[in-house]
Amino acid sequence: MITIVDEAPEHFGARERLLDLCFGEERFAKTSERVREGRLPVFAFSALDETGSLAGTVRLWSVVDRKGSHSLLLGPLAVAPRHQGRQVGDRLMRHALAQAAAYGHGSVILVGDLSYYERFGFSANLLDGIVLPGPVxxxxxxxxxxxxxxxxxLSGELTAAGTVDPVHSLAMPVRRSFLSNSARGA
Structure with missing residues (x-):
């Protein structure tokens, strides 16, 4: 049995290990990560299995264009390998989208595989004239x-919005050091 709950502080370590397992350390270099960096998510959900262990995670972040129009940026969505094929990702997505709609958000964007996300209504033809600050x-x-x-x-380049993460400035030197070393092949 899988239960979807609001992410709690005790899920942090398991979430980071799951994201490393699913996406590797290179996840920190992705454009979507740059947009999320330094902000707190608007929504963060954890899927817990019958033992209370993290089975999956999804988060949504506020983004804004230069005119002040808002959207949510979804990601990352990750499911523990032992729970893949049990529709954990589907349940997390449906829960996240329902919460976004219930709280009055008008749109959600993401960077991902259309073959997976189109079942939730996502399309590749709605973002003409909208870009992220980096390669996508x-x-x-x-x-x-x-x-x-x-x-x-919504138009032009989307940038981070929402609540600034007060802990972020403490973690940045570690991430930047990792990215600098990996760029040099270290």
Whole structure:
């Protein structure tokens, strides 16, 4: 049995290990990570198995264009290998999207595989004129309107918005050091 709950502080370590397992350390160099960096998520959900262990995670972050139009950036979504094939990712996605809609958010964007995310209503043809501050494969840049027309006012480059993470400045030297060393092949 899988239970979806709001992410709690005690899930942090397990979440980071799961993300490392699913995406590797190179996840810190991705454009989506750059947009999330230094901010707290708007929503963060954990899927727990019958033992209380983390089976999956998903988070949504606030992004804004230069005119102040908002959207949510979903990611990362990850499921522990032992729970894959049990629809944990589907349940996390449906829960996250339902919460976003219930709280009045108009749209959700992400970078991911259309073949997976189209079952939730995501499309690759809703983001004309919208970019992230870094390289993104346009075929993987997807969006879902929770409110019809919500993306019509969004344009240009999206940047981080929402609550600043007060702990972030303490963690940055470690991540930057990792990225600098990995870029040099160390």
């Amino acid at each position: 494969d346009v075929e993987r840049f997807l969006a879902l309107e929770l409110v019809v027309g919500a993306l019509a006012g």
